[in-house]
Amino acid sequence: MSTASMQAWQFDSHGHYSDVLHWTTRPLPTPGPGEALVRTSAVSLNFPDLLIIQGKYQHKAPLPAVPGVEAVGVVEAVGPGSKFKIGDRAVGFCHSGGTLADAFLVHNQSAWTVPAHVTDGQAAALSVTYGTSWFGLTHRAHLQAGETLLVLGAAGGVGLAAIQLGKLLGATVIACAGDAKKLAVCRDNGADHLIDYRSEDLVERVKALTNGHGADVIYDPVGGDIFDQAKRCVAWDGRIVIIGFAAGRIPTIETNRILLKNMAVIGLAWGQYLDRGSKLPEQAQFEFYEMIARRQIDPVIYRTLPFADVHEGLRIIESREVYGKVVITR
Template identity: 50%
Template sequence: MKAVICPDFAPVDALTSGDFPAPQAGPGELVINVAAAGVNYPDVLIVQGKYQTKPALPFVPGSEAAGHVAAVGEGVQGFAAGDRVAAFTGSGSFAEQVRVPATQAWPVPGAVDLHVAAGISITYGTSYHALKDRGQLKPGETLLVLGAGGGVGLTAVELGKLMGARVIAAASSAEKLALAKQQGADELIDYAREDLRERVKALTGGQGVDVVYDPVGGPMNLTAIKSLAWGGRLLVIGFAGGEIPSIPANLLLLKSASAVGVLWGNTVRADPAGQGANMRQLLDWLAQGKLRPVIDRRFAMPDIVAALHHLEARKVKGKVLLTIAPEA
């Protein structure tokens, strides 16, 4: 099969495209004919060996996909050849076929474009798990989303609003904030030009926010902690800013606040039933038009290096997709 191949851990320019052995469905697994794959910032790190997981070399990168079931392994129930599915694969998605545990694949309703569904699992899956399961966001609470113009940030804005929260979106440019407003944000903060803490104080009458969604890390993390209300929850999503912050325990103590880690991929493996229910809810909302994913750009498989450089430049607004086959 045709695939993107990572022969060694190296800068993304070392990736090649060529023939790779087609996967076979083992017990409990599916093989999927890939229509499209989501391209995520962790993919940039994985191919360089800078991520917390390192696939055995050589490997096909790509952590999520959507397409049609090609083969069903022994013991798998609820799937048949030809079914439309979205999947969290961990690796292998940048290819014509990918193998995945059946517990990490979910039916895609007929009303949903498979190419759009390819980019749902990691961003929306992470944000829904973060807000619902880890942050226990309640209707009427105030949610502050940092990095609100990026891939996961936009989904947190959209889901927070859908879940009944008042959403404050914070980002580094007017263009990114306009997208956040489009996705439902109630209030906007341009932290490249405004003091984040003072604006949060002004917008909340000095009370602070109930939940902070932080995929950025870096020095802004401390400001976010100081902006929490009594009993607030800081959701640690990632470190797109490059710096892993140190969290002062005394600030959490003084506000009876919590800092909560969110690692969705491992949660899918640890709790497939719970995250499967979350994914089915998300795909149902997508079919109903309650979710409106923002697609930044679409690349063809031979252009994967350009796609990853696009992510490296940190100018992505929404989701980047890799088209493998026409939607059908």
């Protein structure tokens, strides 16, 4: 560790961000083998940041810790064997947090250069949401052109990415969200059909929209009650991709239902592709850059806030006010 210091958002114990997250001075990290130190330009907040600060996420950094799992900036120091050089613009994913600071460390395996046509906001908001939805829809669910894709939590970060990518893959997309404003955002991002699950019967609407066939693929980042409904409108030979449990309850499914519908219930943990050394995320990242250049995808940014307003950014996510992403700029 060098003696140089930096400013960062830090929590010394686990708890609610309003109680434990504070702005402080801490040592500037030194890049080790395969690492680079990146001077922060923009960070995107993710739902897991709330969990990381509370100590409820599967990856835990030693305390005191800095939250923030993805960010973009400029490389200012490199460790031995780093694939970056000083001055590169780089975006990185840090599974245990660390990006809500003046500078953060990235590793070769989970960081990539950023081309000039991709803005800081786009770069910061791209990897987790599009990575998750891309692997969920392609590698896991094998979504085919002409199939029907039902996206739950469709106005959230991963949900909007799933709508855009689902359309790109040739699916008919049904977006499901909790209010008219969020559904309008889903429509603007390509959804063919909209369901407000607070006022409409999800199963009846999906059956009606698909002439009784059901959804071929259900993309579920929400879990809880909405999963309990969605599992009753899967098509024969359909697939449910389990992405997360934003609703807070981990639901269950009867194995006879799986058998009778000839269906698959599939898990997707995007970060594990990186942790396990797969080359696929890097390929996907560069495909996303091409998709942005061709205007096929564009991360939806709900709010861009200065570093001083991190608490407000987390509140926006926690309160469910957000659609798309919250980006914090340094």
